[in-house]
Amino acid sequence: MKWATRAGVHIDRAACAWLIRRDIDPDAEFVFVTDPEEVPDEATPFDMRGAELGHHHDDCSFETILRRYDLTDRVLWAIARIVHEADLDDGRYDAPEAHGLDVILRGLSMIGDDSHTLTATKPLFDGLYEYYRRRNLLGREPA
Amino acid sequence: MSVMSTVRISSPGEWLLLSYRMPREPSTPRIGIWRKLKRLGVAQLGDGLVALPADARTREHLDWIADEITEAGGAAGVWIARPATKAQERQLAQAMADARAAEYRELRKTAGEQADATAAGSAERARAVRRLRDELRRIQRRDYFPPPERDAARAAVDALRYPDEITEDTA
Numbered sequence: 001m002k003w004a005t006r007a008g009v010h011i012d013r014a015a016c017a018w019l020i021r022r023d024i025d026p027d028a029e030f031v032f033v034t035d036p037e038e039v040p041d042e043a044t045p046f047d048m049r050g051a052e053l054g055h056h057h058d059d060c061s062f063e064t065i066l067r068r069y070d071l072t073d074r075v076l077w078a079i080a081r082i083v084h085e086a087d088l089d090d091g092r093y094d095a096p097e098a099h100g101l102d103v104i105l106r107g108l109s110m111i112g113d114d115s116h117t118l119t120a121t122k123p124l125f126d127g128l129y130e131y132y133r134r135r136n137l138l139g140r141e142p143a
Numbered sequence: 144m145s146v147m148s149t150v151r152i153s154s155p156g157e158w159l160l161l162s163y164r165m166p167r168e169p170s171t172p173r174i175g176i177w178r179k180l181k182r183l184g185v186a187q188l189g190d191g192l193v194a195l196p197a198d199a200r201t202r203e204h205l206d207w208i209a210d211e212i213t214e215a216g217g218a219a220g221v222w223i224a225r226p227a228t229k230a231q232e233r234q235l236a237q238a239m240a241d242a243r244a245a246e247y248r249e250l251r252k253t254a255g256e257q258a259d260a261t262a263a264g265s266a267e268r269a270r271a272v273r274r275l276r277d278e279l280r281r282i283q284r285r286d287y288f289p290p291p292e293r294d295a296a297r298a299a300v301d302a303l304r305y306p307d308e309i310t311e312d313t314a
Binding site (some may be wrong): 009050055089 | 199
């Protein structure tokens with residue numbers, strides 16, 4: 001399937017793309033556009049103005065996708081809190097990791113194009129997932 | 144009050160304007176939007192017209208806010224604009240820098256009060272430092288034309304954390 005989002009990928013879009021490939025569509029193909037009108041007819045838009053898979057009711061797009069696809073994995077929701085704060089910085093969650101992640105994503109967008117950012121962030125989110133998975137199992141910070 | 148510093152601007156840059164109107168009632172979404180705009184540090188150009196220097200982050204925030212206004216039954220548009228003269232841009236930037244300077248001064252004052260009210264090394268002091276650092280970070284995120292007050296505020300918070308090292312860094 002084809003998925004479309006805004007060019008100049010930042011934290012929310014990178015996290016959504018990782019989530020889409022991981023839990024919704026392993027063969028997802030991503031298109032980056034600068035205007036909503038450029039979204040191909042067959043593509044599902046996400047993290048764009050007016051898209052169903054966008055910001056809604058103070059949720060960032062990553063949270064919207066989790067809700068829309070009934071993804072209830074606690075580990076994904078732990079990551080959602082970080083993505084939310086890195087993207088919106090509205091103090092809804094206590095996520096000190098968010099600021100660092102925001103800086104890393106901004107830096108990545110300065111050294112490569114959007115597909116580079118997605119390639120570089122995949123192991124980043126995989127690692128975050130494993131970290132919070134272990135934390136949930138242990139009930140404390142894993143070493 | 145100290146003399147305000149002057150913002151330096153080389154040439155007019157790109158700005159983002161958000162033009163919007165929202166129904167008067169219900170007031171909750173209106174207030175929610177206003178809080179978000181305030182947190183972003185927008186310059187108010189007129190009734191239902193605010194501005195921010197254009198970059199990827201400000202664009203993204205204003206786009207989402209425009210969407211939210213539309214969802215709440217209002218109308219909104221995001222525009223890319225360039226001031227016609229340097230003076231006009233300077234005025235705008237200066238107003239934004241002055242607003243941040245006031246926030247930094249307030250933060251510095253609170254840090255000074257905490258220095259008197261809490262003991263160095265105490266848990267209470269550590270909590271105050273954490274709170275002030277959070278606040279400092281929030282101000283810095285909406286600080287597009289940093290005034291000198293920023294460094295003074297930063298130094299005051301650091302001095303609260305490391306009272307023995309103050310002379311080195313803040314001199």
